[in-house]
Amino acid sequence: xxxxxxxxxxxxxxxxxxxxxxxxxxxxxxxxxxxxxxxxxxxxxxxxxxxxxxxxxxxxxxxxxxxxxxxxxxxxxxxxxxxxxxxxxxxxxxxxxxxxxxxxxxxxxxxx
Amino acid sequence: xxxxxxxxxxxxxxxxxxxxxxxxxxxxxxxxxxxxxxxxxxxxxxxxxxxxxxxxxxxxxxxxxxxxxxxxxxxxxxxxxxxxxxxxxxxxxxxxxxxxxxxxxxxxxx
Numbered sequence: 001x002x003x004x005x006x007x008x009x010x011x012x013x014x015x016x017x018x019x020x021x022x023x024x025x026x027x028x029x030x031x032x033x034x035x036x037x038x039x040x041x042x043x044x045x046x047x048x049x050x051x052x053x054x055x056x057x058x059x060x061x062x063x064x065x066x067x068x069x070x071x072x073x074x075x076x077x078x079x080x081x082x083x084x085x086x087x088x089x090x091x092x093x094x095x096x097x098x099x100x101x102x103x104x105x106x107x108x109x110x111x112x
Numbered sequence: 113x114x115x116x117x118x119x120x121x122x123x124x125x126x127x128x129x130x131x132x133x134x135x136x137x138x139x140x141x142x143x144x145x146x147x148x149x150x151x152x153x154x155x156x157x158x159x160x161x162x163x164x165x166x167x168x169x170x171x172x173x174x175x176x177x178x179x180x181x182x183x184x185x186x187x188x189x190x191x192x193x194x195x196x197x198x199x200x201x202x203x204x205x206x207x208x209x210x211x212x213x214x215x216x217x218x219x220x221x222x
Contacts, residue, residue, distance in 0.1 A: 031208070042116075043156070043201060043212040055208045090155065097208045098144035098163070103155040 003027045006091050006104035013081065014112055021076040021107050023091030031097060032074040034066060035090040037106070043090070049074060050097070081111045114139040116204050118213025125192050126221050133216045135202035136184040142204040145178060145185050150215075151198045159200075160187070192220045 004025045013019050025032060034046040048056035049068040063085075065077040074091055088108050092101040115138040125131050137145075146161035162169045162176045162185065169176050173192075178185040185204075189196055197220045202213040 042118075042214040045210060045212075048208045050208060097210070098205055100146065100158040100161065101148075101156075103157070105155050 003102050004091060004093055004104035006089075006107050008107060009105060010108045010110075012110045012112060013078070015081060015083070017081075018077070018079040020078065021089055021091075021109075023074040023076075023104055025072055025074075025091075025093035025102070025104075027093055027095075027102060029093040029095045029102070030071055031094045032068060032071075033092040033094075033101065034074065034076050035092065037088040037090055046076075048097075078109075081109075083111050085109065086111045114142060114204050114206065114209055114211040116202060116211045116213045118202050118216060120216060121214065122217045122219070124219045124221060127192060127194060129192055131187075131189040131192055131196070131218055131220075133187045133200055133202070133218075134184060135186070135204070135213050136182075137204035137211075138183065139204065139206050139209065140180075140183065142206040142209075144205040145176070146203050146205070147176060147187050148201045148203070148212075149198045150201065156201060189218075192218075194220050194222055196220050 007022045031050045036044045046060045047066040052068050067075040088106045090106045091104040094101045118135045143164040148156035149159045150156040162178050173190045175188040199215045201215050
């Protein structure tokens with residue numbers, strides 16, 4: 001359960017704030033992912049990094065900005081969010097695309 | 113891009129009965145099909161997966177079947193137990209193009 005960690009676990013922010021979510025994996029994987037999980041919606045893939053390079057960006061608004069400084073760390077920078085951005089943000093890692101993804105515990109984000 | 117449809121959205125079964133969840137996908141190049149289980153308040157965890165060169169895979173009470181021609185795959189849980197109650201997600205993956213199904217909430221009645 002400690003292979004992928006996320007901080008903070010809960011975050012409340014106003015629409016004009018700037019905050020960052022952090023993810024760290026201790027599994028030696030080469031790919032990391034950001035997902036958004038809203039009630040009654042599928043897991044939405046936001047960004048994928050492979051070997052620290054972004055390989056997928058699924059039409060995510062520019063108010064979400066990812067950063068992958070190395071293969072163990074992944075950040076999601078947030079600015080001028082909207083209330084509909086409130087959701088659980090999950091980070092995951094895997095060794096290549098066609099292997100099991102290990103998920104972090106998520107950050108519960110509330111935008112007020 | 114890939115589009116995955118998952119049915120049913122909710123499933124209630126009597127303890128000991130079987131549960132079946134079905135998914136269809138659109139990208140014929142998808143070659144990896146994992147199933148994740150997410151218990152309430154917890155993170156998704158892989159329970160079984162199958163690759164496109166295999167038609168069926170079994171792990172104790174859980175099995176997955178894949179029909180590449182029809183582009184659908186299914187999860188089968190036999191002898192269900194209360195601890196099987198959770199949300200189950202299927203996914204279809206082609207390189208780093210992946211899409212998850214909307215999830216099936218399974219409730220096992222004691």
